[in-house]
C-alpha cells in the first residue's frame with residue numbers, strides 16, 4: 338500500500354486487545370473501574386429492602402434500597418469466608434441479607450448484625466466487617482455504580498451534558514416500570530460488542546431487516562444535527578416491528594409519534610433510549626477477555642398494565658431480534674479477530690465514525706496510569 342492510499346486511522350485494535358487476559362486485567366482497573374456503569378432502574382427498588390443481584394464485569398453486586406430510602410450497591414461477598422450471599426438473578430424484598438454458609442447476617446445498610454457463635458466484640462467487633470460497598474448514584478431514575486477505588490466525577494456532571502433535560506422531563510423518566518429483561522452472553526470481547534454498537538454500517542444490506550422497518554439508520558450517518566436520539570422513519574410512531582405503538586399508555590406527558598431521546602455512555606456501552614411509548618436500556622459488561630454480557634431491559638409507564646396496555650412479545654421483538662443478530666455479528670467477528678493473521682483494516686470515516694470515537698475514549702483511558 339502506498340503512503341498516499343494508507344488510511345490515517347484503522348477500524349479496530351490489534352489482536353491482543355481482543356484475546357489477551359493481561360489486557361483484560363488492565364481494562365478492569367482502567368476502564369471498568371473508571372466509568373459510571375448502568376445497573377438498572379430505581380423503579381425496581383421501590384421500597385426499603387427491595388433488592389436484585391447484578392453482574393457487572395467480574396463482580397456480582399446486590400442493589401438494594403436501605404432503611405433511609407437510599408439506593409446502595411454491595412459486593413455480593415460475605416465478610417467471613419467470602420461466600421456469595423445471593424445467587425445470580427435473585428431479587429425480592431428483605432430486611433437484610435443472610436449468608437447461606439454460616440448464617441452471618443447483614444442489615445440493609447450493610448452492617449454485620451449477627452454471627453452465630455460470636456457476640457459483638459468477642460472475639461471481634463461487628464463494626465469492622467460491613468459489606469464492601471460500591472459507589473452508587475441515580476440520574477433521572479437510572480442507577481449507576483462505580484467499581485473502582487478512585488473518587489468518581491459527579492454522575493450528573495457526566496450525564497447532564499450527554500442528555501436533553503427537557504426531553505427527559507417529557508418522558509417522566511422516574512415513573513417507569515420494568516416490563517421485561519433479557520440477558521445475552523456472547524462469545525466475543527466486549528470491545529467487539531462496543532464496535533458493533535457504535536456503528537450502523539452493518540445495518541444495511543439485510544444486516545438488520547427488522548430494525549430497518551422503523552429505524553432510519555441512514556440518520557445515524559447524517560451530518561445534519563437531529564433532535565432524535567434514535568432516528569425513526571417518517572410516519573413511524575415508535576421503534577417496533579410495525580412502527581406502531583407497542584404500549585397504549587404513553588410515557589410521561591405523552592411525547593408525540595416519532596419521538597426519541599436517550600443518553601449512552603462509552604466505552605463501556607450503557608444507557609437508555611426512550612420512545613413515545615416505551616424505553617429500552619442496554620448494559621454491556623465483560624465477563625472475561627473473550628466473553629461479554631449484554632442486559633437489555635424494556636420499560637413502560639409505571640401505570641401501564643400488561644395484557645391491557647402492552648404485550649411483552651410485541652414490546653420486545655424488534656430490539657430482541659436485533660440483539661440476537663448483533664450477537665451473531667459479534668461472535669463471527671470475534672472468531673475472525675482471534676486469527677494470528679488478523680490485522681486491523683481501513684476505517685470508513687463516513688460510516689464508522691462512532692467506532693473511532695468509542696475506541697478513542699478507550700485508548701485514552703488505557704493510556705492513563
Ligand code: FES
Nearest residue numbers: 415417418436439
Ligand atoms: S462465608 Fe458467610 S457466614 Fe461464613
Ligand SMILES: [Fe+2]
Nearest residue numbers: 533539545663
Ligand atoms: Fe447491529
